[in-house]
Amino acid sequence: MSKPVLHVYHQSMESGMDDGYDRRLTIHGGGEEAVVLVPGMDGTGRLFHRQVPLLAKSYRVATYALRDATTSMDVLVADLASVIDVAAPATRRAIVIGESFGGTLALSLALAVPDRVSALVILNSFPYFVPQRHLHLARNGLKIMPWGAMGLLRRLTAFRLHSRHTERDEIRRFLELTSHARREGYLNRLKLLTSYDVRHRLQDLRCSTLFLAAELDHLVPSLAQAQYMAARVPGAALRVLQRQGHTCLIAPDIDLEQILTDWREERRE
Numbered sequence: 001m002s003k004p005v006l007h008v009y010h011q012s013m014e015s016g017m018d019d020g021y022d023r024r025l026t027i028h029g030g031g032e033e034a035v036v037l038v039p040g041m042d043g044t045g046r047l048f049h050r051q052v053p054l055l056a057k058s059y060r061v062a063t064y065a066l067r068d069a070t071t072s073m074d075v076l077v078a079d080l081a082s083v084i085d086v087a088a089p090a091t092r093r094a095i096v097i098g099e100s101f102g103g104t105l106a107l108s109l110a111l112a113v114p115d116r117v118s119a120l121v122i123l124n125s126f127p128y129f130v131p132q133r134h135l136h137l138a139r140n141g142l143k144i145m146p147w148g149a150m151g152l153l154r155r156l157t158a159f160r161l162h163s164r165h166t167e168r169d170e171i172r173r174f175l176e177l178t179s180h181a182r183r184e185g186y187l188n189r190l191k192l193l194t195s196y197d198v199r200h201r202l203q204d205l206r207c208s209t210l211f212l213a214a215e216l217d218h219l220v221p222s223l224a225q226a227q228y229m230a231a232r233v234p235g236a237a238l239r240v241l242q243r244q245g246h247t248c249l250i251a252p253d254i255d256l257e258q259i260l261t262d263w264r265e266e267r268r269e
Contacts, residue, residue, distance in 0.1 A: 023079065025064040027087055029056030033118070034088035035095045035260075036062045038080060038102030043068065043185045046177040047099075050170070050250050054257040059095070062087035066105075068185035071192045077109045084116050097121040097256065099249060100220065101189055104196055110209075111201050120205070121260070123212040124246050126225040128197040139190045147183050151175060160218040163244045163251040170250045202232040209236040210263050214244035222246070237263060 024045060035055055039045040043066035055061045064083050067076060084094045096117050098106025103125020110117045129135060145153070154161075154175055162171055211233075213226035223240060230238040239259065241248055248254050 021067050021069070021079075023064045023067075023083065025062060025083060025086060028052050028061045029059055031056070031059040031061075033059050033095065034062065034084070034091075034093070035059040035097060036064075036080070036083055036087055038096060038098035038106050039063070039066055040100035040102050041186060041189055042178045042181045043101075043189065044177060044181055046180075047174065047247070048249060049173075049177075051254075051256045054255050055260075058257055058261075060087060062094070066102075066185065066189070068182050068188060071188045073105070073108050073192060073196065074112075076105050076192075077112050080105060080109050081113055081116055091118075092116060093118045095119045095121065095260070097123065098125060099123045100125055100246065101193070104193065104198075107198055107205075108196075110205055110207055111198060114206055117207045120207050120209045121212065121256075122209070122226075122229070124214050124217055124220055124222040124248070126220060126222075127199045127202060127229055129193045132194060135190050135194050139187055142183060142186055142190070150183075151179055154178060161245060161247045163214070163216070163248050165243070165253075166245075166247075166251045170252075174247065174250055199232075202229055203234065205233045205236075208267065209233050210259075211236060211238045212241055212259070213238065214241045214246055214248050216244060217246045219246040237266070239263070 037045065037048045037051070039047065045063040045065045048063050052061050052063060062083055067079055070076065085092055088094050093116055096106045096109060098104070100123070103122040106120060106122060107127065110120050158171060211226040211230045213222040215223065217223070226238055230236040241254065244251060244254065
């Protein structure tokens with residue numbers, strides 16, 4: 001018998017900010033333990049489409065969209081905490097998996113409200129973005145570039161984003177899904193990263209933490225960043241994703257459910 005699927009929609013967050021924020025929250029699976037997937041720079045939450053059915057075999061899996069109209073990490077942390085409340089109303093705790101920009105948000109949540117995180121998985125992310133000048137160049141470029149040209153830019157830079165063996169149909173789906181992302185969200189998240197720095201707080205993390213780093217990430221120096229973080233987070237584990245690029249969760253040989261299972265078995269040994 002297949003697992004039940006529950007779709008949840010909320011027009012605005014429960015924090016009292018009635019500003020029309022649509023988080024497009026969906027929850028799949030009937031597992032007792034919740035997993036919350038935190039999206040990257042696109043902010044849509046839709047790029048987890050390959051991983052959700054795999055995770056939903058064992059967990060209650062939540063995906064959601066990031067708020068576009070903020071440059072405050074505190075607001076994004078509150079939004080994520082609210083998603084955990086919906087995904088896990090009994091315990092108000094979840095396994096939090098953050099990809100790229102989503103990793104910075106997941107780290108910020110684990111530091112701000114550690115009791116909400118039962119385990120933490122950080123994929124292709126960083127505690128501080130270097131070099132900072134790239135952020136300023138990216139923001140200035142996005143401000144002046146016609147937004148209709150963003151799809152062409154994504155196609156031209158696909159070789160820097162995707163694993164080499166990612167299927168063409170998956171890349172086409174990636175382009176279609178990210179075409180709905182808004183300029184405002186990209187600009188605000190890039191601006192937020194100019195003030196983001198948790199390097200000095202990594203030793204304060206107390207939840208079980210797994211760092212995942214794509215071996216062939218040409219967008220972020222993921223392996224070096226993961227090694228840096230794993231060396232400073234107490235008890236952290238590190239796994240290198242061989243032959244993978246930055247946007248590896250749509251590659252055919254990445255299975256987050258199996259990765260979680262293997263990690264948990266290693267911790268019990």
